[in-house]
Amino acid sequence: MTARRWFVLLGAILSLGADKETQPHVFQLRLVCYEGYGTNTQPATATAMELHNCESLELTRVDGASHMRRPNVCWVSREAQIDERDLSEVRAELSKPQMTQAQLESLKQQHPDLYSNVQKQTVNLDKVLTGSEPQLSFLFSQQGTGKLARLTNDNTRKILAIVIDGKVLITAKIDRPITNGVLQLNGPYLSMEMRDRLASELNQAIQSRK
Numbered sequence: 697m698t699a700r701r702w703f704v705l706l707g708a709i710l711s712l713g714a715d716k717e718t719q720p721h722v723f724q725l726r727l728v729c730y731e732g733y734g735t736n737t738q739p740a741t742a743t744a745m746e747l748h749n750c751e752s753l754e755l756t757r758v759d760g761a762s763h764m765r766r767p768n769v770c771w772v773s774r775e776a777q778i779d780e781r782d783l784s785e786v787r788a789e790l791s792k793p794q795m796t797q798a799q800l801e802s803l804k805q806q807h808p809d810l811y812s813n814v815q816k817q818t819v820n821l822d823k824v825l826t827g828s829e830p831q832l833s834f835l836f837s838q839q840g841t842g843k844l845a846r847l848t849n850d851n852t853r854k855i856l857a858i859v860i861d862g863k864v865l866i867t868a869k870i871d872r873p874i875t876n877g878v879l880q881l882n883g884p885y886l887s888m889e890m891r892d893r894l895a896s897e898l899n900q901a902i903q904s905r906k
Contacts, residue, residue, distance in 0.1 A: 722901040728855035730771035782840025831882035841877030849873040
């Protein structure tokens with residue numbers, strides 16, 4: 697093979713790798729840097745310094761309480777802490793019921809105020825507690841498991857945003873470090889159709905990065 701052909705082949709290999717690096721990210725985990733969310737402009741109570749390393753992304757859904765008014769953007773870190781290259785697989789599953797029907801009735805009788813308050817903030821609460829909901833399970837690679845553990849350990853009590861196709865799907869407080877390499881997402885906002893579509897798209901993205 698001539699030197700010219702070697703250079704052509706090498707260029708093709710390098711361009712293939714570059715294409716993978718420049719593909720837009722389908723999945724990202726980013727820290728929320730302004731918990732009050734905001735509008736399409738800078739939040740009134742946030743300073744320019746606070747938002748220096750932040751950007752506003754469109755919100756597709758914050759939580760299952762669709763009757764509650766929510767802003768249309770979320771301010772998140774410009775840099776993604778984790779993306780689809782750290783995933784090994786995304787599974788479309790059903791969540792496990794959190795309690796039996798008998799336990800639910802007992803909760804209503806013994807703690808009516810608590811049940812009433814939670815019911816106001818959660819769509820179809822009874823179904824959420826006693827039924828199986830559509831669930832996405834994000835399984836991380838060995839490297840991704842380590843990154844997820846460090847991210848959640850270093851940022852406990854902060855807010856994490858799951859970004860899909862450049863839009864914030866949901867935000868959640870980091871209650872404790874996640875060390876098992878599995879992140880699960882479920883709720884009344886996640887339909888069977890949406891779950892299956894996201895799982896398919898994300899798994900295709902994971903394969904294209906390999």
